[in-house]
Amino acid sequence: MDKRQHRMICPGCRTESWVRREPQYEGFRKTGERLSCAACGHRFESEAEIPYAGRQAPRVFREEDKPRPLQVFQDSERGHTCRYCGHYVVNPFVQRCGLHFREVQATDTCDDFSPKPAEPETGGETKP
Ligand SMILES: [Zn+2]
Helix, strand or coil: CCCCCEEEEEECCCEEEEEEEEEECCCEEEEEEEECCCCCCCCCHHHHHCECCCCCCCCCHHHHHCCCCCCCHHHHCCCHHHHHHHCCCCCCCCEEEEECCEEECCEEECCCCCCCCCCCCCCCCCCC
């Protein structure tokens, strides 16, 4: 008798269990194995149906839990971010606002925003 025990996540009781194998006989001829969940008795028609642990990633994440792609700036928001402001000064050490003389982040927004003059739009993010 096959004593191998395969851990699997049973679709019947949804717990980590293992497969119980009982040889099936037709008369004296072994015709196969009866596969079932050791915990709840859920029947598997074939080896292929058994969701062995490890073969299939546990469904920790549901579809709605998936991280969403980072939200891109809305146009209105982007319009007031320091990055696109004419007062925005960036050097290798600090980003600051030339109007308020304070340190800013590229993603800060400002009420005194004035668009950068004649800076060609590259369209891509350029990292310093
Ligand atoms: Zn089960």
